[in-house]
Amino acid sequence: MHEVTAMLPTLARVLGSQDRLGALYAAVPDMAQPDGDFDALARLASGIFEAPIAHVTLIGQDWQWSKAAVGTPDTRVRVEESFCVHTIAQETREVFLVLDASKHAVFRHWxxxxxxxxxxxxxxxPIMLEGQAVGTVCVLDVVPHNGVSAKQVEELRRIAEVAATLLKVKDKAHRHSLNEAALLRQEQRLAMALEAANVGSWLWDIRAGTVAGDGAMTRMFGLPSxxxxxxxxxFSAIHPDDRAATFSKLRAAMAADEEYDGMFRIRANERWLLGRGRVHDxxxxxxxLTFLGMTIDVSEQQVAVQRTRLLLKELNHRVKNTLAMLQSLARQTLRQTSDPAEFMMAFAGRLQAISEAHGLLSDHEWGTIRLSELISKQLRPYVSDYAEQVELHKDEILLGPDQAVGLGLVLHELATNAVKYGSLSAPKxxxxxxxxxxxxxxxxxxHLTWTEVGGPPVREPRRRGFGSLLIERSLDKIIGSSVKVEYMSAGVTALIHLPL
Known part of the structure; x- marks a missing residue:
């Protein structure tokens, strides 16, 4: 325990410490708001010292705020008249004790x-977070005390440790809640995009006899979502006339460890689906043990006139190439999780990116599409105001099928990272x-340059994940192409070189 000493020269330095303020605001962005979860701690401290007033406080640069208070309606006080400021200014982090403030040269004038x-x-x-004193648990009385016992001090210290733990738990829960809400919004956007693109994916657990599929797949099969x-x-949803041939191809592919590739109709709606898949493990x-597959609705192509049939020949070729890419993406994504539901969530975004490019190309009969259309399709799901959050300076550029699919996947991965960690995670x-x-x-x-501005500071990741590899390799099919990502402190920059 320490009596009051001449600590005034250190107060401004402690209050303005960026390390201390950073730890405080990161864990408690709403520190001005009282929190009933801390009331019991304030009451406990009051009872231990038989003092009528107790606080659980947080201390900013100008104000001291009470998360909980007993015996007083005050919820804030200027730091110039705060005993607690002197508590956090101590280098020893011990109890700060004032037995009679009316007799102290500084406090008696307050x-x-x-x-x-x-x-x-x-x-x-003090309450300690990340090694920084961010607040206090304190008791006050309107009469002087002769002293305090070692047991009282130890109990007050334990209450402060509980308060610090509670702040950490609440911060973790708050961040988890925000992440869950963001993931739910993203899942809803992806589900809508996949529904429109008519591309579905599924994972068959052979031993369990179950199939985990996304919304697009269950809709295609006419099954509950x-x-x-x-x-x-x-499998009963497949048309009886196509079921035997489909099973035969599946069994042959599984026995030979080869790709399944087939077309079949759905019994309930007579829709034609093109399927591709392979044993995963x-x-x-x-x-x-498990079989990973994708389906795409090709009904319109099947029933079209000769011109559409000629287009279908080209489309099937492109679809197989695209599904081969999807199969590779799915296997890489599945290696990161053994849970089918988690796999479907992680894979859906990459599937959407290819689906959007696929849909644009299909609208233009697999000729060329404008770069601005591809950018709009890929980025709109990740922004709330496209005109404000996407600034585009461009020449009029046309892309072929391979270029559009590969570049679309690159843009998706960059946008996903921007939403999670980069500029699109910040309001401005x-x-x-x-x-x-x-x-x-x-x-x-x-020459396409992607630059993120207005986001949080960026640091280069210590480990390159599959998303980073995907950004670099999505254009490998196009000779002479390259993607270089630079992690500048102000934001991520990607430089894309793509022969036209």
């Missing part, structure tokens, strides 16, 4: 000491895109 409520006694210990369905129910005897953050067509060695080349 309004709350010289006038009502005529405070006399104070005892406080459930995360897990009986495999018997799913096997047991030690080689028996298949935005993306600036500059696209120019230049001539290099007598050939047209797209």
């Amino acid at each position: 309004r709350r000491v010289a006038e009502a409520p005529s405070l006399r006694f104070y005892a406080g210990v 459930e995360r897990s369905l009986s495999a018997k129910v799913v 096997r047991d030690y005897k080689g028996a298949p 953050g935005k993306i600036v895109l500059t696209a120019r067509s230049v001539v290099e060695e007598d050939s047209a080349v797209l």
